Amino acid sequence: MxxxxxxxxxxxxxxxxxxxxxxxxxxxxxxxxxxxxxxxxxxxxxxxxxxxxxxxxxxxxxxxxxxxxxxxxxxxxxxxxxxxxxxxxxxxxxxxxxxxxxxxxxxxxxxxxxxxxxxxxxxxxxxxxxxxxxxxxxxxxxxxxxxxxxxxxxxxxVKSHNIKTISDDSFSMLNPNIEVIFLEDGDLEFIQGKPFRNFTRLRMLSFTRNKLSDLQAGVFDGLVRMRTIKLGSNLLSKVKRDIFTPEHRVLTNVDLSDNQISEIEESAFPDIDVVMLSLAKNRLETLPVGAFSNLKLLRLLDLSRNRIRRISSYFNGLDNLRKLLIDSNEISRIEPFAFCGLTLEALRIRYNANLTELATDTFNGLTIGGFLELQFNNSSNIKDDAFRNLKAFDILLSGNPLRSIDRVRWGVGKDIIVNI
Incomplete structure (x- = not known):
């Protein structure tokens, strides 16, 4: 307060x-x-x-x-x-x-x-x-x-602490009607049992900047009103199933940025009301099919600063998605129709040095209310009709080795501005 x-x-x-x-x-x-x-x-x-x-x-x-x-x-x-x-x-x-x-x-x-x-x-x-x-x-x-x-x-x-373990009864004396718990900037390595099971009114939980490397299934059981969880800047290597469950239906903000995540298990994200999900600054090389398909209300997905090499139709069915951030990965190929059906406010695919080519129909079926941001990749070869059926205000291609704009061959709509 x-x-x-x-x-x-x-x-x-x-x-x-x-x-x-x-x-x-x-x-x-x-x-x-x-x-x-x-x-x-x-x-x-x-x-x-x-x-x-x-x-x-x-x-x-x-x-x-x-x-x-x-x-x-x-x-x-x-x-x-x-x-x-x-x-x-x-x-x-x-x-x-x-x-x-x-x-x-x-x-x-x-x-x-x-x-x-x-x-x-x-x-x-x-x-x-x-x-x-x-x-x-x-x-x-x-x-x-x-x-x-x-x-x-x-x-x-609690900030700047030396707590290494939260046990099943660590919070047993805390008011059961607590709404916010922060345990940040410390040495936390383990969360044992189900220490939050009685906190049915908790809205926000943060373990930012600790040393958590693993989370056990059911660790957040009982948090039926949790809306925000912050797990950024830890040592997590995997997003496991049953960490988040249908019990967390009202969870809207999940921060898993700046970990060591290289794997997302199938059904790790169940049918819950997540609106913002950050997986930025991790070690993801690929995404499982349907990794986010249950997150029907998702509006912002941040996958920046990973090691993703290929973009496919990972985002199918995300009808409410508005901002998709895929900067600074190792993308070498974007499959045709990868973004088909999406209506976004922003799509950022920048600083991918391995992205030398944009295939035919890469952006077919995509609608963007603002800019398609493709700056500072290494795209020198834009195939015929790469932008066919794209609706956008502006395509930003500065920082790529392009000498000229070929709107007709690229399939750029007449109302779209192209900047190189």
């Missing part, structure tokens, strides 16, 4: 003036916050205005005392315990009483560079908290005790 319109930065490092009363030091902020500390303990925060946002850079503090926030009504609090130049997590003593006064108002809490204790529940008073982010905390497991009292939590985000 972001309250950018309420953003007023209050940083301990940006003092306007300060005063010392005994061992207590108070720092006055330009956003009308007053931050008071006793030695390395933060003991009091007050505010003269009505800002609901506070960011505290507590690089030298080791604890937050009880009732520190009793005089403010914050909606969003950010705590940063280490300087960005180091990013090293530190042990900072947080207790439930540290957040007294925020029980009713605080909705979003972001904590950076905090060594999360295993056996304490410092957030237990924050019953209305809806979003918790833990970043650069070197977590080695999901912090169950930290989560168990957060019964209204809707979003849980």
């Amino acid at each position: 972001l309250y950018s319109t309420l953003f007023l930065l209050a940083s301990v490092a940006s003092a306007v003036s300060s005063s010392e009363i005994g061992s207590i030091t108070c720092v006055y902020q330009y956003a009308n916050f007053t931050i008071c500390s006793r030695a390395s303990e933060l003991i009091n925060v007050t505010h003269k205005g009505n800002s609901k946002f506070l960011q505290l850079e507590l690089y030298n503090h080791t604890s937050i005392g009880p009732h520190t926030f009793a005089s403010v009504q914050l909606v969003w609090l950010i705590l940063i315990f280490s300087h960005p130049s180091t990013g090293e997590p530190r042990s900072v003593d947080l207790r439930p009483e540290s957040f007294n006064g925020l029980e009713a108002t605080l909705r979003t809490l972001d904590i950076y560079c905090w060594i999360v204790p295993h056996d304490s529940t410092p957030l237990s008073f924050l019953q209305n908290l809806e979003s918790l982010t833990l970043q650069q905390s070197q977590l080695t497991e999901v912090p169950k005790n930290l989560l168990k009292d957060l019964r209204n939590l809707k979003q849980f985000v």
Whole structure:
């Protein structure tokens, strides 16, 4: 939950003036916050205005005392315990009483560079908290005790972590009505069992930039309302069947980009409502017949930066497909009628050095509302009627070794612009 319109930065490092009363030091902020500390303990925060946002850079503090926030009504609090130049997590003593006064108002809490204790529940008073982010905390497991009292939590985000395994009960203390889980930028290698089976309201799940090399059948069972799953930048080598099942009917956005995928098993994508599918930056050399035929609502398919050598009628029946991206592959041949029946907004087949020839009827039956983008291939031989029955606004052929345009021989319609 972001309250950018309420953003007023209050940083301990940006003092306007300060005063010392005994061992207590108070720092006055330009956003009308007053931050008071006793030695390395933060003991009091007050505010003269009505800002609901506070960011505290507590690089030298080791604890937050009880009732520190009793005089403010914050909606969003950010705590940063280490300087960005180091990013090293530190042990900072947080207790439930540290957040007294925020029980009713605080909705979003972001904590950076905090060594999360295993056996304490410092957030237990924050019953209305809806979003918790833990970043650069070197977590080695999901912090169950930290989560168990957060019964209204809707979003849980972990970034820059050392968690290697998610077990069947890793999320057992998480609010079953959670809607968003991010576990990104870390060392995750294994997901065991069915750890998400009780999260029937989860809408978004992200494991971007981890080290997942395999997913077992049924791993996402129970996620009947999941709409987005992000698995980009991992080490997956195969899209297996039964990872996605008819239970995931409302799933609309699947990101499998930047993996090592060289195989898509038959029926890996069942009859579900996927609208956007990215398989960019993988190792696909070919596609199984009907690989995407069940995805009747698919609108965007990104196959860029693979090793695909031949394009055939892989896309038959994708009546809702609007954007097809096949840049930077190893395509040497596109079969006649490969795109027949498609009505697209964009087709990009660029940067394929092995594509020296366009065969007769390559684009027969294709309709494009905009540009047919064929730039920077190596196409020097365009066969007779390669563009016959193509409907498009513009054919872009720049960056190919072509000396002239032969519209009649190529079969280009009279209303289509050709650029070389």
